[in-house]
Amino acid sequence: MSNKEYKLLQGNEACVEGAIAAGMRFFAGYPITPSTEIAELSAQKLPKYGGKFIQMEDELSSMAAIIGASLTGIKSMTATSGPGFSLMQENLGYACITEVPCVVANVQRGGPSTGLPTSPAQGDVMQAKWGTHGDHPVIALTPNSVQETYEITITAFNLAEKYRTPVILLMDETVGHMREKLILKDPSEIKVINRKKPTCKPEDYVAYRADEDLIPPMASFGEGYRYHVTGLTHDETGFPTNNNEISGKLIERLNNKVEKNIGEMSYYEEYELEDAEIVIVAFGGVSRSAKSAIDEMRRNGKKVGLFRPITIWPILEKQINKISEKSKEIYVAEMNLGQYFLEVDRIAGKKCPVNKICKVTGELITPNEIINAIYGGK
Amino acid sequence: MNASEITKKYYRADKLPHIWCPGCGHGTLLNTVVRAIDKLGLNKDDVCIVSGIGCSSRASGYLDFNTLHTTHGRALAFATGIKHANPKLHVIVITGDGDASAIGGNHLIHAARRNIDITTICFNNNIYGMTGGQYSPTTPIGDFATTAPYGNIDKPFDLCNLAQGAGASYVGRGTAYHAQLMQKLIENGIQNKGFSFVEGLSLCPTYYGRKNKKGSAVKMHTFLKDHCVDKKIVDKKPEMAENKIIIGELYNNQKPEYTDNYKVIIDKFHNY
Amino acid sequence: MFQRIEMRLSGSGGQGVILAAIIFADAAIEYGLNAIQTQSYGPEARGGASKSEVIISKDEIKYPKVINCNILLALTQKSYDKYVATLDKNGILVVDKSVNVNEDVSYKVYKIPIIETAKNKIGTHMVANIVSVGALYALLEDGVIDMKAIKKSISERVPPGTIDKNISAFEEGIKLIKG
Missing domain, CATH: 3.40.50.920 (Rossmann fold)
Structure with a gap:
C-alpha cells in the first residue's frame, strides 16, 4: 500500500478501512440503516485478512459476540444505529465491568424509536454516556469527515486496547453516508496499540489485579491462563463479591482509569x-x-x-x-x-x-x- | 478418577461449597459435565465454559477452565463469538430453562440453525429459582409458581424438540437421576462437530417442589426414576412412552458446521 | 476561472442518480480537485424520490450539502417540482423531455430526451443516469474535469461487462448538448 493511495469512500466505508488497519479481525452485527455499509464491507474484507464476520440474530447478540471474540485475543467491533444501540446497552455495560476491549460504531439517525432511519441526528450523545445502567467509564469519539472517520477509528481501537474498555464511535448519518477523498496511510505510519498481556506464569495470574496505571493485564482464553469473567461485581481474582468496600473500589477504578487519563484521549x-x-x-x-x-x-x-x-x-x-x-x-x-x-x-x-x-x-x-x-x- | 480426584483436578475448590440448595439436581448435573470432559481427556486450557444468569449459570465459576459468566440469556451469543474467533476451543454452554428458552430463546434457535460447534447443556428445573420461584417456559400447565398463583396457563416448550427443529445436529435428554446417561450424552455432544443440545432434567425442591407439593428431594428424584423411559426402549415398544418422559439420545445427524464453512471462505479469499 | 460548482441530481429511486453523482465526485478527485457527494432518499430501496448532490471545488469543502445549486438534473416531473426552486437564478436546468417546465425563467433550460436516448440508442433505460452524466459533463466549463478522468470513473463504477455500453451512453449524453 503506497502512502499516496486514495479513494472516494463513504464515512462508513472509511470506518472499516480504519478498523482493519487498527487490527480488527472480528465483526458481528445486525443490519440497520444508516450503518449497514460497515457490516457489508466488513463481510467482504475480513476473510481476505483471515478475519471473521458474522451476522447475528440481533444487536444484543452482536454485542455479546464481539465481547466473546475479544476474550480470545481478537480485536473486534460492531456497528449499529439508534434502535440497535439501545439493544446493545446491556452488553456494553458488561464490556465495561469485565474490561473487554471492543469498538461500537453508532451511526446516529433520527429517534426516538424507529424515528427517521435515513436521516441524520445527534440524539444519542447522552445515551452513549448513560445508556447502560450503573456508573461506568465511556469513551466516545465523533469524526466529521471521511478522512477523520478512518483515523479516529484507529484511535478508537487503540484506546479500547489500552484502557480495556468499549469505545463508541459516535458517527452521524451525514458523515457515515457522505463520500469524500480518503488518503490511506501506509501501515508503517499507523500507530497500533495492543492490549497489555500478563508476563507472569499462569498460576500467578490474578485476572483483575490492576497495575499502577489502573489497568489489569489481559490474558486471552486458550492461552493457559484459566480465569473467570463475570458481569457481577468482582474482586481482583475476577470472582463475585458482596464486599462493599471491594465493590466500591472496583467501580471507582473502572471510572478512574478513564477519567485520570483524560489527557491521553482529549481530541478536539x-x-x-x-x-x-x-x-x-x-x-x-x-x-x-x-x-x-x-x-x-x-x-x-x-x-x-x-x-x-x-x-x-x-x-x-x-x-x-x-x-x-x-x-x-x-x-x-x-x-x-x-x-x-x-x-x-x-x-x-x-x-x-x-x-x-x-x-x-x-x-x-x-x-x-x-x-x-x-x-x-x- | 474418584470423586476427590475429579474435584481436585476440575473444580476451583476455594469457590466451594456451591450456592445450590440441599437436594437441588444441579450439582449432580454439573458433575456429569466434568466427568464427560475428563472422559474425553480434553486439555483444560482449551475448554471454555460459558453461562448466562440463573441458578444453573453459577456453574461456570466453580470450574477450573476458561469461564465466562455472561448476561441473562446471552450465553450462546457470547459463545458464538468465542467459537467463531477461535474454533480450536471446546465451547460448552451451561444454561437453564429460563435463560435458554425465554430471554435467550432467540439465541438458542439461531445457534442451532447455524450448527456452530457449541455444546449446550440446559439444567431444566421448570422454574426461576434465583429470583424465588416464578414460572418458566418449561413449567407444566396447571402447575403453581409465585407468578402463577392460580395455576400456569402457558403451554411449555419441549426444549429438545425446539433445538432439533431449529437445526441442532445432536440432541439428547438426561436427568439428575440418570447421571451416567447424562454423562454419555454430554460426551457425545462434545464430540459432535456441530451444535449439540443436551437437556438435563433437574429438580428444585425449594421452589417448584414446595409450590407444587412434590415432596422431598428424594421423592422428586424417585419421580425422575419412575417417569422416564429411554428412547431405545420406546423405539421397540412405542406403548412404553405413555405418560413418560423420553430420555436418551433423541437425534444425531451430522450436518455442515458453521466455523468449518467459514474456513472454506477464508481459505479461498485470504490474501493479505 | 473555475472555483466551485454545486450540482443536484434528482429522479426516482432506482434511476441511478446517486451513482451519477459518485462518478462526478470520483472523477474530480482523480483530477486533483476536492469533491464531496451526499444523498437523501426514503427508507425504500426503489420508487421513492431520490436526490444526490455533488460539490466540486478547488478549495476545502466544509458544509457538505448544496447551497447555491449551479446545475440541477431532474429526470422526473416530481423531482423537478420538488427541487426547481432551489436552482440558482444563473444556473442550468437539465430535464428529461417528459418533464413539463416553466420556460419563463432566468436560468438556462435544457430539455433533452435522456430516457428515450438510453432506450433507443443504447437499448436500455437503465443507462439514463450515464446519459445524464454525459449531458452534465458537456455543460461544465472546459477543463473542470478532463475526459480521461470521467471515463475512468465510469469504467470503475459501472458493473463489469457493461462498460462499453455505459461509455456509449456517456457519449450519447454529450451529443444531446453539443449535437
Missing part, C-alpha cells in the same frame, strides 16, 4: 478560535456547517470561532472551561434538543451565556441557520 479541533468573541461548539456533521458559517461571518468582520470536540466522552471539561474564560458568548449547535449543551452549560454557564442551536427535523443544520441564530441574538 479549534478553528478561528484565537481572537473569537463568539464560540460555536459543534461536532460531527454540524461542525462543517459551523465552519462555513464562521467563514461567512468572518468576511463580515464578526469574530467567531469553532470549538469542535472529537472526544465527546469523557467531557473535555478543561478545554470548555478555557473557552468560557475567553469568550463573550457560546453557541452549542447540535442535531438534538440540546444534549451536549447540558454539559457545556454546566461547565461554562456561570462565566458566559451559553445558547443552543438545535434541529431535529432529520436535516443537517445549515450555515445560514447558525448565522441567523447568532445575528438574531444581537
Whole structure:
C-alpha cells in the first residue's frame, strides 16, 4: 500500500478501512440503516485478512459476540444505529465491568424509536454516556469527515486496547453516508496499540489485579491462563463479591482509569478560535456547517470561532472551561434538543451565556441557520 | 478418577461449597459435565465454559477452565463469538430453562440453525429459582409458581424438540437421576462437530417442589426414576412412552458446521 | 476561472442518480480537485424520490450539502417540482423531455430526451443516469474535469461487462448538448 493511495469512500466505508488497519479481525452485527455499509464491507474484507464476520440474530447478540471474540485475543467491533444501540446497552455495560476491549460504531439517525432511519441526528450523545445502567467509564469519539472517520477509528481501537474498555464511535448519518477523498496511510505510519498481556506464569495470574496505571493485564482464553469473567461485581481474582468496600473500589477504578487519563484521549479541533468573541461548539456533521458559517461571518468582520470536540466522552471539561474564560458568548449547535449543551452549560454557564442551536427535523443544520441564530441574538 | 480426584483436578475448590440448595439436581448435573470432559481427556486450557444468569449459570465459576459468566440469556451469543474467533476451543454452554428458552430463546434457535460447534447443556428445573420461584417456559400447565398463583396457563416448550427443529445436529435428554446417561450424552455432544443440545432434567425442591407439593428431594428424584423411559426402549415398544418422559439420545445427524464453512471462505479469499 | 460548482441530481429511486453523482465526485478527485457527494432518499430501496448532490471545488469543502445549486438534473416531473426552486437564478436546468417546465425563467433550460436516448440508442433505460452524466459533463466549463478522468470513473463504477455500453451512453449524453 503506497502512502499516496486514495479513494472516494463513504464515512462508513472509511470506518472499516480504519478498523482493519487498527487490527480488527472480528465483526458481528445486525443490519440497520444508516450503518449497514460497515457490516457489508466488513463481510467482504475480513476473510481476505483471515478475519471473521458474522451476522447475528440481533444487536444484543452482536454485542455479546464481539465481547466473546475479544476474550480470545481478537480485536473486534460492531456497528449499529439508534434502535440497535439501545439493544446493545446491556452488553456494553458488561464490556465495561469485565474490561473487554471492543469498538461500537453508532451511526446516529433520527429517534426516538424507529424515528427517521435515513436521516441524520445527534440524539444519542447522552445515551452513549448513560445508556447502560450503573456508573461506568465511556469513551466516545465523533469524526466529521471521511478522512477523520478512518483515523479516529484507529484511535478508537487503540484506546479500547489500552484502557480495556468499549469505545463508541459516535458517527452521524451525514458523515457515515457522505463520500469524500480518503488518503490511506501506509501501515508503517499507523500507530497500533495492543492490549497489555500478563508476563507472569499462569498460576500467578490474578485476572483483575490492576497495575499502577489502573489497568489489569489481559490474558486471552486458550492461552493457559484459566480465569473467570463475570458481569457481577468482582474482586481482583475476577470472582463475585458482596464486599462493599471491594465493590466500591472496583467501580471507582473502572471510572478512574478513564477519567485520570483524560489527557491521553482529549481530541478536539479549534478553528478561528484565537481572537473569537463568539464560540460555536459543534461536532460531527454540524461542525462543517459551523465552519462555513464562521467563514461567512468572518468576511463580515464578526469574530467567531469553532470549538469542535472529537472526544465527546469523557467531557473535555478543561478545554470548555478555557473557552468560557475567553469568550463573550457560546453557541452549542447540535442535531438534538440540546444534549451536549447540558454539559457545556454546566461547565461554562456561570462565566458566559451559553445558547443552543438545535434541529431535529432529520436535516443537517445549515450555515445560514447558525448565522441567523447568532445575528438574531444581537 | 474418584470423586476427590475429579474435584481436585476440575473444580476451583476455594469457590466451594456451591450456592445450590440441599437436594437441588444441579450439582449432580454439573458433575456429569466434568466427568464427560475428563472422559474425553480434553486439555483444560482449551475448554471454555460459558453461562448466562440463573441458578444453573453459577456453574461456570466453580470450574477450573476458561469461564465466562455472561448476561441473562446471552450465553450462546457470547459463545458464538468465542467459537467463531477461535474454533480450536471446546465451547460448552451451561444454561437453564429460563435463560435458554425465554430471554435467550432467540439465541438458542439461531445457534442451532447455524450448527456452530457449541455444546449446550440446559439444567431444566421448570422454574426461576434465583429470583424465588416464578414460572418458566418449561413449567407444566396447571402447575403453581409465585407468578402463577392460580395455576400456569402457558403451554411449555419441549426444549429438545425446539433445538432439533431449529437445526441442532445432536440432541439428547438426561436427568439428575440418570447421571451416567447424562454423562454419555454430554460426551457425545462434545464430540459432535456441530451444535449439540443436551437437556438435563433437574429438580428444585425449594421452589417448584414446595409450590407444587412434590415432596422431598428424594421423592422428586424417585419421580425422575419412575417417569422416564429411554428412547431405545420406546423405539421397540412405542406403548412404553405413555405418560413418560423420553430420555436418551433423541437425534444425531451430522450436518455442515458453521466455523468449518467459514474456513472454506477464508481459505479461498485470504490474501493479505 | 473555475472555483466551485454545486450540482443536484434528482429522479426516482432506482434511476441511478446517486451513482451519477459518485462518478462526478470520483472523477474530480482523480483530477486533483476536492469533491464531496451526499444523498437523501426514503427508507425504500426503489420508487421513492431520490436526490444526490455533488460539490466540486478547488478549495476545502466544509458544509457538505448544496447551497447555491449551479446545475440541477431532474429526470422526473416530481423531482423537478420538488427541487426547481432551489436552482440558482444563473444556473442550468437539465430535464428529461417528459418533464413539463416553466420556460419563463432566468436560468438556462435544457430539455433533452435522456430516457428515450438510453432506450433507443443504447437499448436500455437503465443507462439514463450515464446519459445524464454525459449531458452534465458537456455543460461544465472546459477543463473542470478532463475526459480521461470521467471515463475512468465510469469504467470503475459501472458493473463489469457493461462498460462499453455505459461509455456509449456517456457519449450519447454529450451529443444531446453539443449535437
